[in-house]
Amino acid sequence: MPELGSLVHAAIEAAEDDEQVEAYAEEGRQTEVSALRSQIEGMTFAESRGLGVRVIRDGRLGYAWAADPSEDEARGTVWRARENAALSEPDEHNALPDPRASESMPEIFREQSVIVSADDKVKMALELEAYTVSRDPRVSKVDLAQVGDAVSRVAIASTTGVDVEYARTDAWAVVVTLAVDGDETQTGFSYAITRGLDALTWEPVADEAVQRAVKMLGAVKPSTAKVPVVLDPFAASSFLGVLAGALNAENVLKGRSLFADMVGRAVGSDPFTLVDDGRRLDGPGACPFDAEGVPSGRTELFTEGTLQGFLHDTYTARRAGDGQRSTGNAKRGGYRSTPGVGTSNFFVDPGDLSYDQLLARAEGGVLIMDVSGVHSGANPISGEFSVGATGLRVQGGATGEPLREMTIASTLPEMLSGVAGVGSDLRFFSSVGTPSILIGEMTLAGV
């Protein structure tokens, strides 16, 4: 089995004179263990590797990929990508990036995590489930109690001189609880992601999943009203994916973003600053360079409410012109897909208000703990959204009666200009992170 480095070099050596070739190879090992009723529910070991090749010839782009190729098959992949390039149309902005120096980030690979044994992972999952169902008499069952970890390596080489490799580790715990009171069932979700299994403290995940379910017991459907809303980090993070789509330069350049003509404008209110920073080590998306080998960096999208610009990869930067450089935001779903613009650590800059201070400013309003249907109910092109929500009524500076079967609806600009306060409790969920956010007023639909 060829090393990733030799695989990508074998591929680019198959380049012909009048073309650019980039080879991206990745390999990963992943384990997931879930526990149910004091037994292992499922244990999955995954191992995969693959190669994706981009060929650019006369401005035409072709792509081909192969699972676990030999060096010969890697060269064959170049040949197929070349064949595909012949059928696409020329675009002068298609080009591979030139190499840029990048500092390595050894911190994202944690050797101590790699050596955790399968037996220890099983033990951890069983303990996680047992602990979860011991915290509250109303929570005697879980829907999911899982721990997992992944080790991955990436190598990228190109005929323009990019030649990079890195390795990373990730570990996570997920709990979904079922709280039962009489005929009523409520669920509670929590999640944590860290660099390694050895660094994973799962008790808070279990405790939070229990609390989030129990607090929802007795939920009622509220009346339709316009009220102040606090989005907790779980709920707020759901909107970041929609914002990321609208701040993706490809969407902007192709007329698919409402923010296209708004750079320099105060779209959001003062407390709202939104950043993408691939070098921030406490974010799960930390990475020395992006999926084209361009070094990760820090990009402010909104600074105190003012739209600064967009996330770029090499293609969108060239097409935007005006000296725009890639912001190091080329991402891919894996070796099977071409790179496109995506986020690294995409987060709302925390403010200085505590959670209690935010609640005190939302008197008569609602704390939203979860939103649902975001993938279908929020449109990053028009900026409109209407999503399902659950949460707690805010009264006297504290949370009270649980609420269900309601929706919150608005538009992205209205929501951003309505940000009345940002909490200090920044929390990352995969590659997006946010603190709790207070919105002055939103339409809440119920009865």
Place this chain on the structure above:
Amino acid sequence: MLDRDLVADVLTAARRKGGDFAEVFVEERSSTSIRLDDGKVEELTTGLDRGAGVRVAEGTSYGYAYSNKLDRDALLEAAAAASAALRGDAAGPIVDLTDRFGPGTNRASRAADSVAAADKVAWLREVDEVARGHSPEVTQVTGIYLDSLQRRLIAASDGRWIDEERPRIRLVAQVVAKRGDVIQTGWDGPAACAGVEFLDAHPPRVTAERAATRAVTMLDSIPAPAGEMAVVVANGCGGVLFHEAVGHPLEADAVDKEASVYRDLVGERCASELIDGVDDATIANGWGSYDFDDEGEPAQRTELFRGGVLQGFLQDRLRAAKMGVQPTGNGRRESYASPPIVRMTNTNILPGNEDPDQILRSTAHGIYVRGLGGGQVNPATGDFVFGVSEGYLIEDGQVTTPVRGANLIGRAIEVMGSVDAIGSDFETWEGVCGKDGQSAPVGSGSPTLRIAKITVGGTGA
């Protein structure tokens, strides 16, 4: 794809610690995707994927390991890893592997790989031209063409050996329309388990026209109202609603975990008596159809509701064995990289007798939903939500102004109980369903139906 003796050796290794059964799933998938965007064919991608997964099950516990290397060593290593979760020490037997044949539900009469890539590119150009020609307000068009051929081998310690091919094809048009500051979008994307003959019945120009019409129509929309009201759901859309709100809680894994609102309701009336619902993997060339599921169980048509009475659940092998019932052929997986889980196939509300126009005429006030963007349900509580991608006001029995930014939110049992009219005009819709991190192509279908009262979440008055 793999030698029978090798597979038997892998199964034997997987049963070294016993368990109820061991299973090998081998897959080879070739695929083509072409994307036209911004007036240009931007990308043509071909891929060849292959790999194998080994599963060992005991009760409802399982170990699963996969590899995208298909050599003997890699497969035996996967078998060892999958069986590591078991605690027993007595090896289990392997029955001689014998072919099982299916009816050929998904036959393609013209295979996608028999068509030149240039012809596929021409279909996308047609999408671009037709959509842009529809209106000067159309400002952007994306056309996506996808085809794939998946060949699967499923072998298990009880002797089953199944080799099945599944062809897939899909053509999608996404259109953006703009007027002043208002941007709206429209989408259409017919799909099937078929060859390119599917596009004779669903020509690219019709797909483009539909998507463009939706986007331009929605430019005239006003913000949707908020609050409880009657909703008429157009034919095709109700199946998506049924899939999310009812189908997911009827999946036996949710039932087994006591995380389903329907868990104690088999034999009870828990939907309007107008509701007859099925999950049917045997529909010829259906987007969610197959001969055998991904555990090697034969596909079937499973009755879920008859006259509003719950008939049973959707089962995989593990859950069926535990509940003491027959599997229903609903064990599916995204690829060799995932263990099978309980999934729907083509989930339909069956047609009734009413004239769909009459259903609208008899609705004094409410919303008419012609497009649903998908939804989400919490199976344990039955709470669900759906985004409305194309909706209109109903005023005095007439469909009037388009509305935007609407969604529907409700509780499965209440909403299915308040269906008070079912039309005769059955139509299908093809989607991709996500569950436990795996996506699966699913069909759904329904006639026009009316929900007497449901919460619409909008911003308007």
